[in-house]
Amino acid sequence: MNVRHLKAEPLEPRNPSKVNRYAWAPDILDRSNPFARILDLAPDAIIAVDIRKSIIFFNRGAEAAFGYSADEVRAKPLKLLFRGGLAGFHQGRIARLEASTDKAGAALERCELMGRRKDGSEFPAKISLSKIEFDGETVLSLMLQDVTSHAFTEERLRAALREKEVLLDEVHHRVKNNLQVITSLLGLQARSIKDSATRVKFDESRYRIQAMAILHEILDESPSLAEIDFADYIQRLVAHLVRSYGAIGRIRTRLRLDPLSCHRDVALPCGLIVNEVLSNALKYAFPGGKDGEVQVELRREPRGRVHLLIADNGIGLPRGCDWETSPTLGLRLVRTLARQIEGAMQVNSANGTAFSIVFRDGLRGGIR
């Protein structure tokens, strides 16, 4: 049975000059002392050194971690156990620790460095260092944990996270492509329809799906998985709609967009609202091929709120049309989606039409 406490030999009489003394160990580290036995059996490596950094206590955990027996390292320098000796320890901190007047052993330093085993192999170790005074003698104690498995687990977690991000990226790409295929299917179907009213319905459905596809296109390109550059989204959406309704050159677009981000769960319904309101304006606000202007404004408001304005200078909503009760699909969608994002909506039809909605950006734990 190894004797892990390293009672000094030769143990010189207490010498206040502390010269020539090595491997002195206080009685409390004697194996017959129950405290020493508790330390001995602890699973973590526990090492004590005297003021000259010579090893005076080396428990079973330390034996397991380093491959040395307690006898082998008795009175040996501590630097034997670490890559680069004691250089890895922050010398300033050690000096501070040694100089501290805290006698209760509370003065503590923590560090991580590479332990070196008897066979030369190395392992990452987390170390807590404290100073204890025994009858005027200074003892430094090291509690040391082999964190190889932590490092391994961390690496595996990191790899799993990377894989998840790649997969999610692929999902966004697939969703975007699938939405594009749905759009194309509706396009192919629409072209075979002779009745123009029915055909228009197909086109409207197509634009709604394209509004969703544009969002996934941005997610596909963006490093963030949840946050959408909302100004970019609005810009692409408006350009797409003006093009789709053949309004380039006839309808001017005025965009005033604060750079801001939204959670995708807010951005999607919002994009669909823009799609409905703007489609409505492009279809009905400027009859007979009249010129005009549509305006979209995006303003950052305090406390994560966003103000979105979609306006046109056209003929306004038809007389008697109440946006809050109108049964048309477009306005029904606008009402439903506004409720979904808990948006406060106002419509002003005094001079053209202006839809204004205030909602939370959904970041920082807002609505989902």
Add this chain to the structure above:
Amino acid sequence: VRSEGRPADRILIVEDERITAADLEEVLKDLGYEVSAVISSGESAIREAERNPPDLVLMDIRGCCGNALTCRWFI
């Protein structure tokens, strides 16, 4: 819409989603263009462009071939 009496511009479509390609082809034809071919891979697109040079190639940068930018240099 193309002006009459002038040969239509010829467009080569490179798209691996066949449905998307078919839709795109009809849209372009409606607009008066001629679609010279619909190809689903970058490599075949290079061969097709050499054999039958189009005026324009429509190709997704992040498409199936993964090397659309390289193809662009070849075509």
